[in-house]
Amino acid sequence: MNIEGKDYKVSFDGRGTLTMSGKLAAMTEEYEDIEDFFEKVIEEVSEANTTELILDLRELTFLNSSGIKTICVSLVMEADDVDGLCLKVLCRNSLTWQVETVPTFKDLMDNLEIVFE
Amino acid sequence: MTNDKDNVTEKLQKRIRQLEAALGIVADHSGKTENRMRKQFEVVSETIPVPMIISDENGKIVFANLNAQKTFGYSPEDFTGVEASSLYDNPEKWKLFLETLANREEVSGFRVELRKSEGPVFPAALFSREIYFDGQDCVLTIVHDLTEVMALEKQLRQTQKMEAVGTLTSGIAHDFNNILTVIFGYAQLTDSLLDSDKDREKKEYLDYVVKAAIRAKSMIRQMMDFCRKTEKKKKLFHISAIVGEVVKMMSDLTRSDIDIRSDTRDKDMFVKGEPTQIHQMVTNLITNSVHALSDKGGKIEVILEKADITEKQRGEILIPKPEPGIYARITVRDNGPGIGKGIIHSIFDPFFTTKPVGQGSGMGLAVVHGIIRGHSGYVSVESGLGEGAAFHCYFPVTEEDDENAEPDAETERVGKGDESILLADDEPMVLGACSKFLRIMGYSVTSCSESMKALKIFKNHPEAFDLVITDNIMPEMSGTELSKEIRKIRPDIPIILITGSLFKRESDLKKAGIRAFIQKPFDQRKMGSVIREVLDDGKKV
Numbered sequence: 001m002n003i004e005g006k007d008y009k010v011s012f013d014g015r016g017t018l019t020m021s022g023k024l025a026a027m028t029e030e031y032e033d034i035e036d037f038f039e040k041v042i043e044e045v046s047e048a049n050t051t052e053l054i055l056d057l058r059e060l061t062f063l064n065s066s067g068i069k070t071i072c073v074s075l076v077m078e079a080d081d082v083d084g085l086c087l088k089v090l091c092r093n094s095l096t097w098q099v100e101t102v103p104t105f106k107d108l109m110d111n112l113e114i115v116f117e
Numbered sequence: 118m119t120n121d122k123d124n125v126t127e128k129l130q131k132r133i134r135q136l137e138a139a140l141g142i143v144a145d146h147s148g149k150t151e152n153r154m155r156k157q158f159e160v161v162s163e164t165i166p167v168p169m170i171i172s173d174e175n176g177k178i179v180f181a182n183l184n185a186q187k188t189f190g191y192s193p194e195d196f197t198g199v200e201a202s203s204l205y206d207n208p209e210k211w212k213l214f215l216e217t218l219a220n221r222e223e224v225s226g227f228r229v230e231l232r233k234s235e236g237p238v239f240p241a242a243l244f245s246r247e248i249y250f251d252g253q254d255c256v257l258t259i260v261h262d263l264t265e266v267m268a269l270e271k272q273l274r275q276t277q278k279m280e281a282v283g284t285l286t287s288g289i290a291h292d293f294n295n296i297l298t299v300i301f302g303y304a305q306l307t308d309s310l311l312d313s314d315k316d317r318e319k320k321e322y323l324d325y326v327v328k329a330a331i332r333a334k335s336m337i338r339q340m341m342d343f344c345r346k347t348e349k350k351k352k353l354f355h356i357s358a359i360v361g362e363v364v365k366m367m368s369d370l371t372r373s374d375i376d377i378r379s380d381t382r383d384k385d386m387f388v389k390g391e392p393t394q395i396h397q398m399v400t401n402l403i404t405n406s407v408h409a410l411s412d413k414g415g416k417i418e419v420i421l422e423k424a425d426i427t428e429k430q431r432g433e434i435l436i437p438k439p440e441p442g443i444y445a446r447i448t449v450r451d452n453g454p455g456i457g458k459g460i461i462h463s464i465f466d467p468f469f470t471t472k473p474v475g476q477g478s479g480m481g482l483a484v485v486h487g488i489i490r491g492h493s494g495y496v497s498v499e500s501g502l503g504e505g506a507a508f509h510c511y512f513p514v515t516e517e518d519d520e521n522a523e524p525d526a527e528t529e530r531v532g533k534g535d536e537s538i539l540l541a542d543d544e545p546m547v548l549g550a551c552s553k554f555l556r557i558m559g560y561s562v563t564s565c566s567e568s569m570k571a572l573k574i575f576k577n578h579p580e581a582f583d584l585v586i587t588d589n590i591m592p593e594m595s596g597t598e599l600s601k602e603i604r605k606i607r608p609d610i611p612i613i614l615i616t617g618s619l620f621k622r623e624s625d626l627k628k629a630g631i632r633a634f635i636q637k638p639f640d641q642r643k644m645g646s647v648i649r650e651v652l653d654d655g656k657k658v
Contacts (some may be wrong), residue, residue: 072142
């Protein structure tokens with residue numbers, strides 16, 4: 001399943017990889033669809049007893065603060081509530097926002113692994 | 118029960134901690150992103166090579182990039198707070214600009230005259246959009262300074278005008294030269310029939326005819342110099358020698374209350390070109406100055422110096438704009454009444470004159486322009502009413518040795534002969550005059566007014582002729598084409614081309630097997646000299 005906007009795409013492969021790509025600079029209310037999407041992903045992962053959820057951000061070149069809030073609250077914090085689930089975030093060293101912000105996600109979830117390439 | 122309550126409390130406390138952390142993450146990300154974008158904006162605004170201005174809803178400038186500061190002459194501190202409307206030469210245009218922006222949400226290519234802080238006005242095109250900047254609704258405006266573009270457009274229009282006039286002039290010159298050839302020819306033939314004692318009065322009248330024709334010839338020569346498109350063989354020469362010669366000549370010819378002074382600051386400068394043309398150019402400029410000083414007398418300075426044209430100096434009124442480099446600059450400056458701003462851009466136009474009817478042809482400065490252009494040079498004018506006038510003429514300096522600096526000794530051998538000549542010209546009167554000239558000189562002439570017919574005659578009797586003389590512009594087949602065809606039949610036949618138009622390139626003439634050319638109008642002496650030169654050269658071979 002996936003969700004697409006003008007400059008971005010969010011997709012889940014049903015097995016454990018959630019990919020976000022493009023540029024996400026929407027306003028808060030526009031993130032509601034993505035929040036619903038994340039809710040479904042967490043439900044699926046939870047029901048399938050998946051042990052690792054991969055969040056692939058390597059092709060997401062820009063994310064505004066509303067997007068950060070959405071990922072933090074609707075994905076990372078919710079994933080933290082799922083027992084035994086590890087969240088692995090794939091990032092790119094060349095994207096400044098990922099270098100600066102993604103490591104702070106660890107403040108929200110203990111079982112979180114960040115991989116930069 | 119207590120355990121459940123504790124669990125819920127613990128979960129809530131955890132969630133609160135997470136939310137606080139998330140808030141911190143978002144705020145941190147937001148701050149960093151904002152800083153990064155601000156820096157990007159600053160880099161972009163300082164890098165773009167055009168002025169960029171942001172004004173608030175009240176029209177006050179809240180941001181101006183470095184280019185805007187340079188263009189308008191404000192310091193960064195002075196710029197902030199300036200009313201955007203004060204940058205407009207006409208405040209009504211500011212209102213119109215805002216109305217356009219309000220109606221269309223963006224403005225593209227809005228033409229306007231803008232004012233710098235010190236007062237000068239310049240043409241510009243504005244490109245604007247409404248933006249949200251530093252927490253308020255603003256207007257972003259990019260200013261495209263059109264000063265240079267408009268100067269180039271003007272230069273292009275001037276070039277096109279000159280090209281058009283050149284084409285027209287060369288057409289007129291061609292027809293006039295044919296007419297003058299006939300006038301010279303028959304005047305000379307008539308003169309030869311008159312007795313110097315008995316027909317003195319008739320001879321005198323004929324002399325007036327020839328003098329008027331000579332004046333007309335000189336005018337046509339000037340017109341042709343102006344629109345000359347092909348180059349004569351250029352040679353290296355000392356430009357100071359030419360300038361000195363003209364100043365001396367003009368000083369001798371000019372009345373004593375006009376003081377002509379020469380100031381040669383750099384003597385050893387070689388220029389590649391035609392010395393006679395430079396001579397004419399300086400003569401024309403001094404003549405104009407003399408005319409400007411004719412009421413009250415005055416001073417004319419002719420300065421020759423080396424000039425290094427830098428980028429900065431290129432901004433003057435230069436036609437066309439020069440490439441930076443080393444030039445020989447001839448300045449002809451007078452302290453006369455000067456040239457009004459209204460006409461200064463027309464002075465190089467052919468037939469433009471401020472002199473009374475009959476006193477000026479309007480070709481003087483047009484010829485100056487043509488000569489300078491033909492030497493890859495440039496000209497600039499400094500003048501204003503009551504300020505005198507200075508013409509600066511720039512010629513590229515050549516460093517090579519003066520290998521060809523010897524004077525051009527053009528000796529005309531007047532010669533007679535008994536050879537057989539095939540003569541082709543589509544103008545019956547020119548043909549008639551030339552035939553008579555040639556017969557008087559002793560030649561046997563077969564004349565023909567059609568090029569195809571001339572070719573047929575030659576084809577039938579190729580060995581009957583020692584020389585072919587042909588006009589260039591003829592219907593059916595041009596003189597150059599006729600020459601090529603004739604050379605196919607007899608490659609050794611010498612051919613002379615006569616032309617009333619501009620000189621063709623020497624290489625083209627050689628390709629067609631043409632040994633020499635005679636420029637119309639010409640007289641019997643000129644024609645005889647060229648014919649003998651060609652025929653005698655052939656015999657030497």
